[in-house]
Amino acid sequence: MSTQQKLPLNLIYHWETARAENVYMTQPFTDGKVVDYTWRRAVGEARRMATYIKSLNLPEKSRIGIVSKNCAHWIMSDWAIWMAGHISVPLYPTLNADTVSYIIEHAEIEVMFVGKLDDWESMKPGVPDSVRCISYPLSPPTSFETWDDIVSQNPPMEENTAREADELAxxxxxxxxxxxxxxxxxxxxxxxxxxxxxxxxxxVTSEDRYLSYLPLAHVFERYVGELVSMNKGFHLYFANTLDTFVEDLQRCRPTLFIAVPRIWTKFQHGVFEKMPKEKLDKLLRIPLLNRLIKKKVLTGLGLQHVRYAGSGSAPLSHDILEWYRNLGLELLEGYGMSENIAYSHTTQPGRARTGYVGEALPGVECKIGENGEVLVKSPTTMMGYYKDEEKTKEAFTEDGFLRTGDVGEIDELGRLKLTGRLKEIFKTSKGKYVAPAPIENKLMRDDHIEAVCVSGENQVSPFCLVMLSEAAQAKREDPAFRKKLEKDFVELLKDVNQTLDPHEHLRFMVVVKEPWTIENDFLTPTMKLKRNVVEDAYRSQVENWYAQDKTIIWE
Structure with missing residues (x-):
């Protein structure tokens, strides 16, 4: 296919006839029903929805919102919006009402698909009455027009709407x-x-299988789950709920599987709950049992057919990478930004290097700027920021490279290592600069730690805040467990400090009590730490912590 033929809409028109009766999407419903959508049915429903959208006589290239967890209707909505000549605007299904309101106003959204959501009641106040909403079969109860009614009452759009390559999608x-x-x-x-x-x-081939559950509102899931599946025509499965995740995995038997570090860590902890790490390691060292145990563990996770497993959004610890590799599952790490659809770098099988996010993807140029900033340029680089020429200009160098805001270095094989964020680097009272990210990655090797924030701007030396893993948090108040954990954390700090320059040595560790979540605004919808929010929350206690002169402080 030519570049023009590979544009999203042209691809779905191709599969609509070339693989009409092949199942494209498998959608589980809350009542236990599982529905298969063939290419003919999926594109057909999108065509009917496009007819309806066109009947609304919206201004040309209007912005239409999609707020929903992943489901078949999310994908079909995207197509219908494009077929009708408009622009899709995904919203994270975990946003608060204030951010929902801001995006609707900023993008001038007049129509919005409201889908599968856990907390619609808290989001609803952010949606003005003037916005026309359409609900999915998996939506919470609403009085909105429904997808099924609209699809049953409108004929399919007959023409194959063409959208130009350089048009805003x-x-x-x-x-x-x-x-x-x-x-x-x-x-x-x-x-x-x-x-x-x-x-x-x-x-990737048309025979691959993929479970879509990371937010489609995020560019990475959007391009792997939606766009790559459209490119190759492979089978896309959706997860129902967190409780049914293992069942959903078993149904899909994915050949491609992507997760964030927290999920890989939780999978590992789940295995250890069934079989202690020491026992598993011992069994894996027995030649005759080795292959059988590996297969049993991967089958238990539903990952026995995976060809490529990926991890993104934050670095994975060396220990976890090695643990999965020993099971025969080489985790490939990736790097990218919303500004280039997360299409920038990935590790390659057999060429991975611990601490590096891999090599540039096809068509990507990468170089390091004078201040150590990673600069990238590719055909996936954004058109700019909507309604913000000033920030768009700031985002690029004079020669057209995108400023990532990340500090890094490139090795002799072209593999990229990230060493921090320009804006996160802080200065101690001694005038020395500290990059928190590499130190945080070293601390994350401990299974009992879920998240870390290294801080200490204008202090004599830095310190760290840690949030315990779910399992450790459950035993936090057990005196024996707490005593052992404190001893382990003292050793951890000692070990990590030995790898750091003197000015980077951590003075103490604070074990926080309140979990950092999306709901309390400590994490972004993609589970990244909001460093400024974390630091502001504990700022008033910092001087007291230094005064205590302890190595481990329990909040």
Whole structure:
């Protein structure tokens, strides 16, 4: 296919006839029912919804919102919006009402699909009455027009709407780790190039299977789950709920599987709950049992058929990477931004290097700026920020490279290592600079730690805040467990400090009591730490912590 043929809409028109009766999407419902959507049915329902959207006579290239957890109707809505000549605007299904209101107003959204949501009641106040809403079969109870009614009452759009490569396809609002989210404008060419590049690098075929559960509102899931599946026509499965996740995995038997570090860690902890680490390690060292045990563990996780397993959004510890590799599952790490559809770097099988996020994907140029900043340029680079020429200009160098805000270095094989964020680097009272991210990665090797924040601006030396893992938090008040954990954390700090320059040595560790979650605004919708929010929450206690002169402090 030519570049024009690989544009998203042209691809679905192709599969609509070429694989009409092949199942494209499998959607579980809360009542236990599982529905298969063939290409003919999926594109057909999108065509009917497109007819309805056109009947609303919206201004040309209007922005239409989608707020929902992943489901088949999310994908079909995206297609229908494009077929009707408009621009899709995904909203994270975990946003608070204030951010929902901001995005609707900023993007001037007049129509919105309201889908599968856990907390619609808290989001609803952010949606003005003037916005026309359409609900999915999996939506919470609403008085809105329903997808099924609209599809049954409208004929399918007959023409194959063409959208130009350089047209704006979607506006993706960043997850906003600092300040208001920015609207990243992505063209149809941006989307098509990312899908083709990733499919080629991973040698994806139409026979692959993928479970979509990371937020489709995030660019990474959007391009792997939606766009690469459209590019190759492979089978896309959806997860129902957290409680049914293992069952959903078993149904899908994925050949491609992507997760964030927290999920890989939880999987590992789940295995250890059934079989202690020491016992498992011992069994894996027995030649005759080795292969059988590996297969049993991966089958128990539903990952026995996985060809490529990926991890993104934050670095994985060396220990966890090695543990999965020993099971025969090489986790590939990736790097990217909303501003380039997360299409930038990935590790390659057999070429991974611990601490590095891999090599540039096809078509990506990467270099290190004078201040150590990672600069990238590719056909997936955004058109700019919506309604913000000033920030758009700031985002690029004079020669057209995107400023990532990350500090890094490139080795002799072109593999990229991230060593911190420009804006996160802070100065101690001694005038020495500290990059928190590499120190945090070292601390995350401990299974009892779920998240870390290294801080200490204008202090004599830095310190760290840690949030315990779910399992450790449950035993936090057990005196014996707490005593052992404290001893382990003292050793951890000692070990980590030995790897750091003297000015980076951590003075103490604070074990926080309140979990950091999306709901209390400590994490972004993509589970990234909002460093400024964390630091502000504990700022009043910092001087007292230094005065205590303890190594481990329990909040």
């Amino acid at each position: 979607t506006i993706v609002y960043t997850s906003g780790s600092t300040g208001r989210p920015k609207g990243v404008m992505l063209s149809f060419h941006n989307l098509a190039y990312a899908a083709s590049g990733a499919a080629d690098r991973l040698e």
